[in-house]
Amino acid sequence: MANGSDGTGQAGHNRPALSFHVPEPKFRPGDAVDFSDLKITQAGAQARPDETCPAIDTAPLANDLIRVLGEDNRAHGPWDPKLDPDTLRRMLSVMALTRAFDERMYRGQRQGKTSFYMKCTGEEATSVAAAMALAADDMVFPSYRQQGILLARGYPLIEMINQIYSNRGDKLKGRQLPIMYSSRAHSFFTISGNLATQTPQAVGWAMASAMRGDSRIAATWVGEGSTAEGDFHAACLFATVYNAPVILNVVNNQWAISSFSGFAGGERATFAARGVGYGIASLRVDGNDALACYAAEQWAANRARANAGPTLIEHFSYRAEGHSTSDDPSQYRSAQERSEWPLGDPVMRLKNHLIAMGEWDEERQEKLDLDSAEQVKAATKEAEKNGILGHGLHHPFHTMFEDVFEELPWHLEEQAAQAIREREIKWPAA
Ligand SMILES: Cc1ncc(C[n+]2csc(CCOP(=O)(O)OP(=O)(O)O)c2C)c(N)n1
Structure with a gap:
């Protein structure tokens, strides 16, 4: 055979050379950023299928972007969860507290009080709003950027800070990296630094809950980069095979430390679309739209409780700050990305929505921010009595x-x- 496919001919003579593809992010430090090619859908334009629909019916939503909050700061369309103003204010206050907590803990690391910290700035809705759509005793298997869940569930700030300082008050006795919390009482599974291990654990827990005839469901959170791990795929397979009552939240914040989402397959398909291939109901939501995050999580929770199966939710968002206190994002991405991000800031969007409803104002927001900072400060002072890094007051x-x-x-x-x-x-x- 002339083309060498029988293994005898010389390879490559009359055929085009193959080219190898190495993903490259669009913008590097110093580049002007233009996100105009991102398909930002109109708020309210996405259909909301019944929660018990066949998984395949959600396929269009895996390639769309569910949005509720419009440019006019009003809620639109069938995904509007129609929350009352008190619930919306509570959501805003937990998101503001999460941000205040991140600010102070970040500074604490810079002051040498702890060795490590990770912020979730810009991603608050993906944990706070989602957690509020679950029951308090639904079991959550988070990654390390969901501190908002603990705050939404009322976990004491001082316990979080004791853990971050690894001091004598740390319930985990200094055995975990700072921020890797654990609280059985809050149905919050121990965070693991080994990426994506929480996903099969969540599915297994959900399977066990169903086997026992319990009513609690499980939810897990994983970064888009970590979906490249085999564990995530094993989790999807078990979830679909056993129809596990579980929600797989993929937080696509565009970056996995210095690797952009393309290295996890983001150039080829949305992360939500992966669920479709497994026969899992899949939704892709604006992760900076707290109402959309709440509505998607609520849809998935209702589906799981109705024994209609698992759901994969991609929260499309942006990691506004460094990966951790050990990272310097100015080395690998353009600083303009944050300011140009077309989906805005989740805290500001929720605040503006409440203002548009006539249920909030700038003065109250100012007071909320001050109160949140004061609350964190008071807890920090308390925790410091138990010791900080290097002061010997550890276990x-x-x-x-x-x-x-x-x-x-x-x-x-x-x-x-x-x-x-x-x-x-x-x-x-x-
Ligand atoms: C199995 C494993 N591989 C690598 C790492 C090192 N690591 C820690 S965080 C991280 C990036 C994860 O990115 P992503 O999943 O997108 O989540 P994000 O940090 O953006 O929230 C990496 C590679 C690890 N902790 N565990």
């Missing part, structure tokens, strides 16, 4: 050997003894 080192084994294996006993000798620390009185 005693020997406690690292506790709580795992009923009887300490010999090799850990040896290590514990060595640690005590080297650190000159004492076992507590028996």
Whole structure:
């Protein structure tokens, strides 16, 4: 054969050379940013199918963008969750508190009070509004950027700060990286630094809940970059095979540290569209529109409770700040991206909506921001009494050997003894 496909000919002579594709973000530091090619749909223009519809009926929504809040700051269309003003004000106040918390903890890291912090600036709606659409005892399996869920569920600020400072008040005894919270009482599964592991765990938990005939559902959050992990795909498969009552929230904030979404497949298809291939109902929402986030989560929760199956929700958003306190985004992306982001700021959009309804004003917003900052400050002062990084007020080192084994294996006993000798620390009185 002349073309060499039988393995005998010389490859490539009369055929075009193949080219290898390496995704490249559109804008690098110093570039002018133009997002005009992003398809921003009209608020209210997306159909809202019945929650129990066949998964395939949601396929158009996986390639659309569900939006409720319009340019006029009013709520539009069938996805308007029609929340009363008190609920909207509560949503706004938790989002404002989340932002105030992030600001103070970020500064705390810069002042050396903790080694690490991660903000969720610009993504507050994807956790706060979504959490408010769930029942308080639905089990959540978040990633590290959903502090808004804990705040929405009323977890005490001081507990969060104790954990961030790894001090003697830290319920996790300094064993977790700062911000990797855990609270059984708030149905908040321990955050893992190993990306995407929470997704099969959420699906497994949901399957168990269904097997027991319980009524609680599960929801997980994962970054778009982390959907490249095999765990995420295993989660999707198990979710669809067993019709698990679970919501898979993919927060597409465009960046995974310095890798843009193209490296996770974002150039080829939306992240919501992946669910369609698995036979999972899939919605793509404006992640900076708190009402759209709430409505999509509520739709998915109703679907799960009706035993109609899992839902994948892509929250289309933007990571307004660095990945973490260890990151410097000015090295890899244009600073203009944040200001040019066409979907705006979720806190401002919700505030403007309440103002347009005649249920809020700038003075009240100013007071809310001040009160939120004061609340965080007071909790910070309290937590500091339990110690900050480097001040020695952490849990005693020997406690690292506790709580795992009923009887300490010999090799850990040896290590514990060595640690005590080297650190000159004492076992507590028996
Ligand atoms: C299995 C694994 N691989 C790599 C990392 C290092 N890492 C931590 S965060 C991160 C980026 C994740 O990006 P994305 O999923 O988009 O979430 P985002 O941080 O944008 O919220 C990476 C690569 C890790 N923690 N675990």
